[in-house]
Amino acid sequence: MIQTIVYGFTIGAILYFFSVGLALTFGTMRIINFAHGMVYAVGVYLFIAFLKVFDDSFLLALAASVIAMLPVAYIIERFIIRRLYGEGLDYAIIATYGVLLIGTDAIKMLWGTTSQPVNDPVGISIEVAEFGLPVYRIAIFACAVVLFLALRVFFKRSIIGRIVVAALEDSDGVRCLGLDVNKYFSIIFVLGSALAVLGGILYAPISSAEPYMGFHILLLAFAVVIVGGMGNLNGTFVAALALGMVMAITGRFWSQAANAMVFVVMALVLIVRSRKLDTD
Amino acid sequence: MLQICDLGVAYGHAKVIHDLNLTLNPGEMVFIVGRNGAGKTTLLKTIAGLLKPMKGSITYNDQSIAGQPPEKLARLGFRFVAQDKKVFSELTVRSNIELAAYGAGEPMDKAWSKVTQIYPKIEEFRDMPAGNLSGGQREILLIGRALVGDPKVLLIDEPTEGLAAIVIQDIFRILSNMRNAVSAIIVEQNLSIVKRLADRIYVMKEGNLIREIADKSEIADSTQLETYL
Numbered sequence: 188m189i190q191t192i193v194y195g196f197t198i199g200a201i202l203y204f205f206s207v208g209l210a211l212t213f214g215t216m217r218i219i220n221f222a223h224g225m226v227y228a229v230g231v232y233l234f235i236a237f238l239k240v241f242d243d244s245f246l247l248a249l250a251a252s253v254i255a256m257l258p259v260a261y262i263i264e265r266f267i268i269r270r271l272y273g274e275g276l277d278y279a280i281i282a283t284y285g286v287l288l289i290g291t292d293a294i295k296m297l298w299g300t301t302s303q304p305v306n307d308p309v310g311i312s313i314e315v316a317e318f319g320l321p322v323y324r325i326a327i328f329a330c331a332v333v334l335f336l337a338l339r340v341f342f343k344r345s346i347i348g349r350i351v352v353a354a355l356e357d358s359d360g361v362r363c364l365g366l367d368v369n370k371y372f373s374i375i376f377v378l379g380s381a382l383a384v385l386g387g388i389l390y391a392p393i394s395s396a397e398p399y400m401g402f403h404i405l406l407l408a409f410a411v412v413i414v415g416g417m418g419n420l421n422g423t424f425v426a427a428l429a430l431g432m433v434m435a436i437t438g439r440f441w442s443q444a445a446n447a448m449v450f451v452v453m454a455l456v457l458i459v460r461s462r463k464l465d466t467d
Numbered sequence: 468m469l470q471i472c473d474l475g476v477a478y479g480h481a482k483v484i485h486d487l488n489l490t491l492n493p494g495e496m497v498f499i500v501g502r503n504g505a506g507k508t509t510l511l512k513t514i515a516g517l518l519k520p521m522k523g524s525i526t527y528n529d530q531s532i533a534g535q536p537p538e539k540l541a542r543l544g545f546r547f548v549a550q551d552k553k554v555f556s557e558l559t560v561r562s563n564i565e566l567a568a569y570g571a572g573e574p575m576d577k578a579w580s581k582v583t584q585i586y587p588k589i590e591e592f593r594d595m596p597a598g599n600l601s602g603g604q605r606e607i608l609l610i611g612r613a614l615v616g617d618p619k620v621l622l623i624d625e626p627t628e629g630l631a632a633i634v635i636q637d638i639f640r641i642l643s644n645m646r647n648a649v650s651a652i653i654v655e656q657n658l659s660i661v662k663r664l665a666d667r668i669y670v671m672k673e674g675n676l677i678r679e680i681a682d683k684s685e686i687a688d689s690t691q692l693e694t695y696l
């Protein structure tokens with residue numbers, strides 16, 4: 188059971204890394220960004236390529252691929268997302284879904300369709316109550332907690348963070364102060380993309396990389412963002428961990444249902460929430 | 468200094484403002500009165516750059532500004548205080564002003580002193596989330612926020628709407644202290660405020676300004692104005 192809980196926290200942590208960007212782009216730009224899955228998957232494949240370049244140095248390859256994806260994210264924001272402001276949600280879905288398909292096919296062309304394993308960079312397990320717990324999984328969870336705290340500080344203290352918090356609530360109000368919200372949304376978009384890549388890389392040693400990895404996590408992350416409340420950062424954190432736990436616990440008893448259960452929980456949350464709205 | 472000619476504004480296919488003309492002179496406080504749905508908010512939002520005009524021109528100091536984005540107009544000195552009294556509720560009161568100071572490139576001390584000057588009591592709420600403020604305090608915070616930087620044209624939408632009589636007095640005092648210092652277009656339905664502050668009044672109806680009242684004795688005669696509300 189301890190093992191299951193640790194696994195739940197690990198999956199939750201990865202979901203959190205991925206969902207933060209999704210939640211922020213929805214909250215600030217009102218855009219459902221399927222391209223997030225493309226950035227995630229391509230970032231991981233780049234990481235695997237960089238591992239060879241950097242002689243299997245996990246940290247160097249991680250830094251290189253995150254940095255390499257920053258301009259990609261910027262270009263997606265600048266030339267695709269920004270043109271979709273004020274258009275309907277459907278346009279955004281079609282355009283960003285196109286980016287996801289292109290990315291997935293590019294991966295298949297460049298790296299093939301077989302999944303690519305990645306070695307556990309720590310490779311040590313600790314014994315807890317006769318179970319082996321990989322230190323690496325605990326480290327991932329620790330990273331997510333650090334990220335959560337760092338983002339809290341960022342959005343509370345830094346001027347950019349506060350501008351974004353203000354724009355989440357009233358972007359017209361922010362613009363009328365002479366602040367170009369697009370610039371800040373760009374920064375946030377690139378930040379969110381970098382975090383998705385980071386999450387993907389941290390997850391790769393556990394899951395291995397395959398071309399459709401972007402699709403799979405995207406679906407789960409939609410559930411996280413919906414349960415957590417669009418654009419709600421604390422909610423995203425709690426929802427990611429909770430749904431990660433749902434996956435791990437379901438998976439322990441009935442592994443085929445692990446993903447499906449996430450959506451069952453999402454549906455329940457939506458039903459309860461709409462009941463609440465009705466009674467209010 | 469602000470000149471609007473033949474302005475037309477629409478939401479999609481629904482035309483809301485037709486062939487509207489308006490002038491605002493330096494240091495003038497102009498009021499717009501008119502019934503619900505007349506298009507008053509639409510007009511202010513268009514001047515502030517939040518809505519793009521379908522036709523017509525808006526010039527400010529001989530420069531065409533129609534269709535410019537709001538952040539650019541803010542840098543020219545336009546300040547819009549919206550009708551919904553929406554502050555950045557999760558940020559502290561001080562942070563609300565800090566963003567304005569940052570946007571205007573004004574030191575925070577100076578920005579904050581402008582707010583405390585119009586409403587000293589705001590010090591007590593400095594570090595509270597702005598969402599905790601009462602409606603009147605929010606409106607005052609928004610007016611204070613509009614004074615940060617170098618405001619040239621204030622656009623204030625129904626500042627006293629939904630407020631208690633005591634707070635309305637505060638707002639009246641604040642607006643009256645601003646007279647002559649800035650130019651302002653204020654939408655207001657409270658005629659006792661309008662007649663005491665207005666240099667000129669426009670009456671708006673169905674997307675147009677149907678009357679302009681500039682004569683002092685006419686302005687003071689609120690029974691006549693009431694017929695338009």
Ligand SMILES: Nc1ncnc2c1ncn2[C@@H]1O[C@H](COP(=O)(O)OP(=O)(O)OP(=O)(O)O)[C@@H](O)[C@H]1O
Nearest residue numbers: 478481483501502503504505506507508509510550
């Ligand atoms: N976003 C919108 N989309 C479509 N129509 C709108 C929109 N906003 C306002 N309208 C319509 O435009 C007209 C003018 O609205 P506006 O808000 O400018 O009026 P107003 O004079 O400010 O009214 P109030 O006194 O209620 O504030 C109304 O008929 C309104 O229904």
Ligand SMILES: [Mg+2]
Nearest residue numbers: 507508509550
């Ligand atoms: Mg209005």
